[in-house]
Amino acid sequence: MSLRHCIVFLDDEADLAAALAEYFTDLGHEALVAADGIALEALLRSRAVDLVVMDLNLPGRSGFDLLAEMEALREVAVIFLSGRAETVDRVIGLELGADDFLSKPVDPRELAARAASVLARRGRGMRALLTFETTSADLALARVLRADGTTETLSGGEVALLRTFAAHPHRVLTREDLIAQAPAEDAAALDRAVDARVARLRRKLDTGWIETVRGHGYCFRPPWRD
Numbered sequence: 536m537s538l539r540h541c542i543v544f545l546d547d548e549a550d551l552a553a554a555l556a557e558y559f560t561d562l563g564h565e566a567l568v569a570a571d572g573i574a575l576e577a578l579l580r581s582r583a584v585d586l587v588v589m590d591l592n593l594p595g596r597s598g599f600d601l602l603a604e605m606e607a608l609r610e611v612a613v614i615f616l617s618g619r620a621e622t623v624d625r626v627i628g629l630e631l632g633a634d635d636f637l638s639k640p641v642d643p644r645e646l647a648a649r650a651a652s653v654l655a656r657r658g659r660g661m662r663a664l665l666t667f668e669t670t671s672a673d674l675a676l677a678r679v680l681r682a683d684g685t686t687e688t689l690s691g692g693e694v695a696l697l698r699t700f701a702a703h704p705h706r707v708l709t710r711e712d713l714i715a716q717a718p719a720e721d722a723a724a725l726d727r728a729v730d731a732r733v734a735r736l737r738r739k740l741d742t743g744w745i746e747t748v749r750g751h752g753y754c755f756r757p758p759w760r761d
Contacts, residue, residue: 540565540654541564541586542567542586543567543578543584543587544567544569544587544588545588546590549570555641555643555646556568558647559643565666571595572593572595572596572605575589575608579608580607585657586612586650587608587614588613588614591615598615602633613633613634614634614636614650616638617638617639635649635652667744668741668743670742674694677689677691679740687739689736689739692732695718696732698717699716701755707748707752708754709752712752713729
């Protein structure tokens, strides 16, 4: 299962950027719109972004300029969109480090397929960051991040639980499933020990998305679907 990705759209056609962001949000991603290169750079410096989809022809600095000059942009995947279909533009874009190049008008379904392919090649099929209602869980750092800037450590067993839930959204997992896929860090891997671990994890994340299914187990129900 691919966890949702953070994708930023930058286009001189504000309506197009908003429409694409809405489409990708419906697919379950976190889709943001940057008004210009300055806003894009601020986003890249303030949060984990997986992919930037941007127009080649932008007011001020072009997409080529941004990719060549913005160091933070080189750390994420980039797909160029352009109304110009010249081969030389594609070649320059790819030589500068873009991952893909699409001509306008673009079909959102094709863009989504290209984005999935680019992210898979970049090894970002599974994000290290899971976003909940008011918190985020950084699985790589094993920490809960809160909006007020405070953090809390996640144990190895809690990270394993989160990875298991994230890999099986909207599917009921029995206690036996959780014990097998996310074993406890000590010998106390009994059914009720799983209940305590899940309860503790929900408290840390302040989430209602990990639901108890009476008589069966637990289900992770985020508001998006793959």
